[in-house]
Amino acid sequence: MAVPKRKTSKARRDKRRANWKLTVPGLIACPQCHEPKMPHRVCPDCGHYNGKQVVKAE
Template sequence: MPNPKRRHSKRRTALRRSHDFLTAGSLSICPNCQEKKLPHRACAKCGEYKGRAVLETKEAVS
């Protein structure tokens, strides 16, 4: 098997490994229905954003 001719620098090794330690994104709680949602987005369950309905959902229609 071929072997590397030169040693990789610490910076090159660190750049390659920089994506190994990614963390999960944060979630916030909807103030209307208390479900978890992505921050700064309308709630998928109740369809509200900043206290007003912006999406039609099955629960809101029925």
């Protein structure tokens, strides 16, 4: 069984735990209503996707 030869320092140990940050989602303007929306998704404001009305707008 493998056993460490030396103690792992706090700096080396804590480097592995530093990847918790999230990234901001990329938003684009809807071509119909020009509201920000996530790419490749139906616009929540107007209900258009790929130039067609797919969801009835409220």
